[in-house]
Amino acid sequence: MTNNNKAIVYGIVAVLSWSTVATMFKMALRYYSHYEMLLIASLTALFVFSVAITIQKKWSDLKKIPPKQWGKFALIGLLNPLVYYLVLFKSYSLLPAQIAQPINYSWPIVLLVLLSIFTRTAIPKTKYIGMFFSLAGVTLISLGSGTISGNSLPLPGLLLAFLSAFLWAAYWIVNNLNKEVDFIIALFLSFLFGSIYLLIGTIFVDVDFHSLPGLLSSIYVGTFEMGIPFIFFGLAIRKTGNSALVNQLCYLSPFISLLLIHLILGEQIYTTTYLGLLLIVFGIIFNEYLVKYLTDKQILK
Template identity: 25%
Template sequence: MERKKLWLIYGMLTLATATWGSAFIAGKFAIESFEPATIAFLRFLGAAILLFPIMWFFEKNRPKPTIKDWGMFALLGLTGIAIYNICFFLASKHAPVIKSSLFIAANPMLIVLLSGLFLKEVITKKQIIGLFLALTGVVLIVTEGNAGVITQFQFEMIDLVLLGAVITWALYSVLGRVVLKKYSPIVSTTYAVAFGTVFLLPFSLVEQPWNAIGTATPAAWLSIAHMSVLVTVVSFILYYYGIQQIGAARASIFINVMPLSAVIMATIFLGETFTASSMIGALFVLSGVYVGTYVHKKRIKRLRHAS
């Protein structure tokens, strides 16, 4: 794999995970008008409407899924689309942003562990060092330099919801690596989103969304549209492409960019202060991503010959 292509993949992963940071902001606007499962359903319904024409146009020679493949797509939809997003938006409504961010920051560690156990991906010392550097940066950012606030948290039921979000996204990333051996990122994302939308429908109906549709604010609708197009269609395809090219373990390091981008966007759109601890944390995150993904020139040559 050439250095230029490698850096292009890193740029795509950075863009994808930075865009996910905006979901924290968009979720805050959407949750004022809709309940969690309804937000998730509308988000992925919009994404599915966009994804299928894209897939039909660009992937005309896609493989025909077997029964086993449909089962894998269903698992992707259940984990990374349905359960994860219900947990995410429940946390947006009931959990402090600090706690939510800290739980989600544990995602790369779990993905690396599962990738090593089930996908037999090689986990290097640099990746582990990079993960710890990035995790340190995330803690600094979300606690504003006062790590003592973590000790003030008490166990609550919402913690189980946040744990569910972490586990299901890790499973989505690892299962996706298996699916991507046969299918392109566009096809994998489209079918996963389709199944996830179907799974989300009954949960949305329980919330009686028709009562909120007429009174929803323009900001809520714009937030859902943003999450459908950029956070889902564009970013999910970029993320899956990154996993396909460099593996789930190394790609997962870029998830640490998400809370950093969330803090920057909160500063811009919500008027929050970008503190000195946020700046230091950002340097740790960027350093961790660099250390964890840096590939020596000699190794690039080996990868190029192997591909």
């Protein structure tokens, strides 16, 4: 099997894993608080990364990391998994899965804005078109779904879902500053510190892991949201000669996820959710691929 074929297989594994987790978030939250769920999931992901490091015989690489880098990962672990997933899981506890998931998926648009701020470069005018479509999709999901269901969606949940997109975009920027560290080692260290913070937090937060379904659901989240897909997607990007193709596979994830949310959780998927998600994805694809194509063809100037 060629490296490109391996990359596609790895990418598919990651995408299929991520497609299932929105459903499992809601299932775990039936039994555990968002803090309890994250603690188990983070420890599970840490175990998965430890196994990967053992298989690849990379434990000696930890000794090569200077103290300054350890300090950076202590901060990264504070952002992800601690703050990001606490915010994300809390939004899922307040909102239907079909609402929280697409709003969180708008993070590439937030990333575009943050990169513009940090690099002090103006956003190309043509990319405002894609941003408009994606933000219109978020608005449609946030407002339209509540109107159709007859129940207003809680504002704190909507704000937390959007904040999760902001936090993930910020993590993407920070994490890319540590490219000199092997990606599995980087994941292990960020989740090591995140898990330590969560364990310390149990001094102040009551936790009760009495529920076996909650425990198993949280372990699933740690394995198939944080662990396996992070590793396989990282491998896919490194083995492929066409990173755009691997990235494009990710656009399948939210649509598969909606199907599972309907089939397993029994949520009635609103028309506004489908339309809003299509707008979000179209806006992202427009900015990442169509802008360059249309500019090269001199359709957009």
